[in-house]
Amino acid sequence: SVDVEAWLLSVEFLSSLSLSRAFQLVGSQKKTSFSLSSKAGATGSAAGPSASLLCSCEILLLTPVAFRTRALRLLAGKVSLAARVDFFGQSKEGEKGKAMREEIVRALIKAQEPPPAPQKKALPAPDERARPKRGGKKYRRMKEKYELTEVHKQLNRMQFGVEEDQNGLKAKGLGMLGKSIASGRLKIQAKQQKKLQPSRKRQQQMNRGAGARAGNETAGCGFSSSLTFTPIQGIELCNPDAAGAAANPAVAKKQAANTKTNYFSSTGKFTKVEKDLASMVPKAV
Structure with missing residues (x-):
């Protein structure tokens, strides 16, 4: 050509x-062209x-x-x-x-040709070797964060021989949700929290502290008052330690022992010491 x-x-x-x-x-x-067309002026x-x-x-x-x-x-x-x-x-x-x-x-x-389609790779076989499982407070909190809620647990449960309720146009089953409460509301009962018990060491410390406070009850409390209001005589004077002694026999016994040996005891008397006047005279040298 x-x-x-x-x-x-x-x-x-x-x-x-x-x-x-x-x-x-x-x-x-x-x-070379001076036109505005890019094709006409292209090299x-x-x-x-x-x-x-x-x-x-x-x-x-x-x-x-x-x-x-x-x-x-x-x-x-x-x-x-x-x-x-x-x-x-x-x-x-x-x-x-x-x-x-x-x-x-x-x-x-x-x-x-089109590129090959991506192939789905099978997951590797799990390692079934016996090993210690991870535990602890931090791991337990993480499991509680991502675990199923009580509402989802009730949705996944069914009672034998009882038809479950349905909701929505798609007739979604509600399981046992709302069955435990007679009101028919979709809610669950509050979970009973277990009372936290103090440890044995803490219980011993609390018992020792309670015993020390019981022994010092004779000193009196800063909020106790010796004035009482009665409907008959109005204001009366009373002993605030008397009520504690009547309730606790050990405290009453300790108060009685302190009363006998106290210097300002109401039952005690001043003792008279007779001195030998002759022994007090200085001897001549």
Whole structure:
């Protein structure tokens, strides 16, 4: 054709085609235009594959637009190899050229295939070796945070022989939710919290403290008063320790012992010590 003859004349026949050169740009024409159109003012390097003479090849015309750049690169490389084969006369029947053409077609068909679908990998087998399980307060709190609530537990339960209630247009089953309360409201009973018992060491400390306070009850409390209000006589004086002594026999016994030995005891008397006056007279030297 005229284009092929012009191409061969521009590259100086097979001797120039056999050399390494950019065949993608062979035959492109650089044009300069002052128009606002990007295509009219584009140069050969920016015009794309349509600016090259290889664009008139049948393989490139039958290739989709998205793969034409890849086809142009493959075609340019094979043209250089075919020119070297023809220059040295190694394949006069053209079998080398046919093999190169089939290779280009196979490469383009392979490039247009969709990528393989991602395969779901099976999970590895769990390790069933016996090992100590992690525990502790922190792990227990984490398990309580993500465990099922009482509402979900009631939704997942069913009573034998009793039809469960349904809710919504999709008839979602409510299980045993609301069955335990006669009012029919969808709520659950409050969970009875277990009373926290103090440890044995703490209980012993509390018992020792209570015993010490019981022994010091005779000293009196700062909030106790010796004045009482009666409906008969109005205000009367009383002993605030008398009520504690009557309630606790041990305290009453201790108060009685303190009363006998106290210096200011109401039952005790002053003792008279008789001194020998003769012994007090100084002796003559």
